[in-house]
Amino acid sequence: MLPTEEKLDPRVKRTRSLILQSFESLIAEKGFESISVQDVTGKAQINRATFYAHFADKYALLDYLISQKFMQEIEKRTLNACHYTPDNLRNMILAVCDFLAHLHSDCAQPHQQFESLVEGTIKKQIFDLLSYWLTQTKSKIPTEIPATVATWAIYGLASLYSHSKKRPALDKFVDDALPLVAVNLEQFA
């Protein structure tokens, strides 16, 4: 379904990897908002023009980075090629919570702009994956509305969890939250 590892020109892989690495460390160091494209290319030791051959701007780069990292989180739990079950849903919620929690500890001063960009990217990913799950069932039940509701609910829960001062035990948290999301998806189980 998701061929993350395509056969690419080694130069392209190398350049992307250099860009991503330096971008990631710059985010940790000084925060997304204050990073310039020149900072990234300087640290990566690539030409600025080359950057623009890969990404439209630093927002596209952030989108790509976040997508990549989140996808890894999903693949780690082998949620990328399955269908809807309450247990898979539970694991997805865990994945999003983990992801956001790590993100907040890895990034300097997460400001509003950064947070909402991340939110957009992640919700897009969640929605696509959920939609895929729900269409795996033979029935022709429309998926857009339930997938939307679940997506927002899941992200909202993970956001709450990752921002809470003293984070509750994650398992307990998800135990409480899961039913409220699952109830909207029962027909696909």
Add this chain to the structure above:
Amino acid sequence: MLPTEEKLDPRVKRTRSLILQSFESLIAEKGFESISVQDVTGKAQINRATFYAHFADKYALLDYLISQKFMQEIEKRTLNACHYTPDNLRNMILAVCDFLAHLHSDCAQPHQQFESLVEGTIKKQIFDLLSYWLTQTKSKIPTEIPATVATWAIYGLASLYSHSKKRPALDKFVDDALPLVAVNLEQFA
């Protein structure tokens, strides 16, 4: 005198660096003799043809690597831009001993071929540096013969030191050895 850091195309720097890194780790892993050019380019993730744009073969690569590392050892002790004094000579002997000792602990099964290639490369460097030192004096005394004698003596000493089962204290060793080399260079002091 020795502009190690020229302004090069970043692609060239990157490629050389990748080649050197993978070569170094392969030497540590399986020894120089059994390394193929394909091993190096495979690990470095560069094209084999690109390798040949930089080095004639793996022997040229070894020569380059050893030269580089030795030069670093010399520069670390700021011996690259000075003239002959007994103290500088002492530091050079220390540098060669250190270099060979580290080399032997970093490389898998150092065989005869490897050792003699290293010897040739290092002696060339020592000779050039000594020649430079000796010509810094105003006098027109010929330098070739004394530089040669000192070069071989220094390398011989370092080889003895680095191969000895239980290495004696380096300072003591050099204290004993220094006068035997210095006696031939007194006229340049």
Add this chain to the structure above:
DNA sequence: TTGGATTTGTTGGATAAGCAACACAGGAGA
């Protein structure tokens, strides 16, 4: 507000790296 400095995207032409194919040189085994 103005003006200088910095950053942003973009372009055309130069150059390094990638790739596939080739002939050739050992080495191992039937």
Add this chain to the structure above:
DNA sequence: TCTCCTGTGTTGCTTATCCAACAAATCCAA
């Protein structure tokens, strides 16, 4: 011996990256 296999250098062509220069946008202090 013959063949198979692996590694070596080399070549012509393609593609990605580099570079310098540019106009436009943005910022910031005077």
